[in-house]
Amino acid sequence: MEKNLKDYFTTGEFARLCNVKKQTLFHYDDIGILCPELVGDNGYRYYSYMQLEVFYTISMLKELGMPLSDIKKYLDHRSPRAFIDLLEKQQLEVEEKIQDLLWLKRFINTKLDITREGLTVPINKIFLETRPEEYLIATEYVGADVDKDIAAAVTEHLNFCHSLDIYSAYAIGGMIPIQCIVPGQSYIYSHFYTRTDCSNSGEVVVCPAGDFAVCCDNKGYDNVETICARLLQYADDCGYRPGTHIYEDLLLDEMSANGYDNYTVKLSLPLYKA
Template sequence: MKNYYKISEFAALCGLSRDTLLHYDRIGILKPAFVAPSGYRYYTLSQFTTVDLIAVLKASETPLSEIKGYLQNADVPTGIRLLESKVQDLRARRAEIDRMLQSLEQTLDAMREGEESVCGRLRLTRLEERYLIATPTGYRSPPTERRFARTMQAHFAACEQCGLGAGFQAGEIIPRERALEGRFLEAYYFSPLPGPVEHPHLWICPAGTWAVYYYQGGYDELPAAYALFLEELERRGLRLAGDVYEQDVINYLSVTDPARYVLRLSAPVEE
């Protein structure tokens, strides 16, 4: 094993460019083990660990000036404080990435579901117990744009408290009594949860037989979609056994024309 490596050799060993090592030398964060009279810079294998630490700290968004300060005055207590801080930062970033992945995966699943759906046809399916975060709207009449925005903002804040990402897959809930009366005013906005959480807005969808109905059209056609859903239930001899849930499976994230949106209506039913 070699004791000393020229700068180009050491750069290749570390997966860095020669220019990066020259920059580190200039700012004093990582100097060569020695410089020969010829001007060649030489590094030792033991410096590889320092390069690895610099890479990890840089990836955790630590400024080079802070890294330099630590390396020049390294001691155990300072190192513990620095690394504990970076561990917390990376865990927060990982949680944020997990939320983004969850949002994108849910949206992707919905798009695939919408692509495979048959609109205007009712189907029955057996579903296990599911969990939602459901924020009450408090609406007594159709909301203004401002009130709708405030309510959705409150819902997304609740989702964030539960570790959910952006609200790409928010839906609405129409209480059973309202639906049977033909009053299709949403009482809750909801987003799916991967499991139960401790939150006042936790909502449990019961296991059982559910009717699912896909409707193609824009949001302004939702009242007509709800009415068709209930008519189809009656035609099939099914009784609404719970609230009605609406969730987009294809919307503005997939198509530009609202007439091509696909809305999924579902509810627990009994024969």
């Protein structure tokens, strides 16, 4: 056997080739998933070049989340057909992970856009904004203007969105009927909504493209009634017909603002030619 050892790698050499610690190879040997091809009279382990491919396959399957016990079962009964079945299964799992990562990337990008808008948007100034067609998942609110009822309704709305497999980067918004905007009185929501990119759901409400009068405030919800009244007055002064609801969105919330009173709220009123 001595004359053939030059064709083999010691545990340390094989570990360096595989970019792992020797302890990993010892563990694989202990559980029988990758045993050295030769063991010398001195107890030293020796691996062959051909075992590199086995190691890389084990590493790939581990990276995909396959337990070592399942990898061992496959290796103990490996065959071309079994290998095809294994790869096809892993192919599906990889595709699912890719889709999950793409969704997460879109989620992060949207959160970045919203937060950056919250940092740069004019505060307490009315401005015009032209928007494309948007899609909302909306649920009706019939409760009172009390925090407990609102919190329960928001939870129900979230659960409804999740039942549709919709997880949005946008904070939940509220629709305020313009007839409820009375100076000196608190406002009440008619619906809660979540913005979504999904336009093919039967539950989607389409918000048409158009112009909006917009005003933002960084003092939480304290000035919402006053701002809503200002938006309606702006529409009247400029000769617009207002939409039926004002849309209330959060740009900076608990994730980025320190405290409820420091939220940045965006209020938008659709405008139509009179």
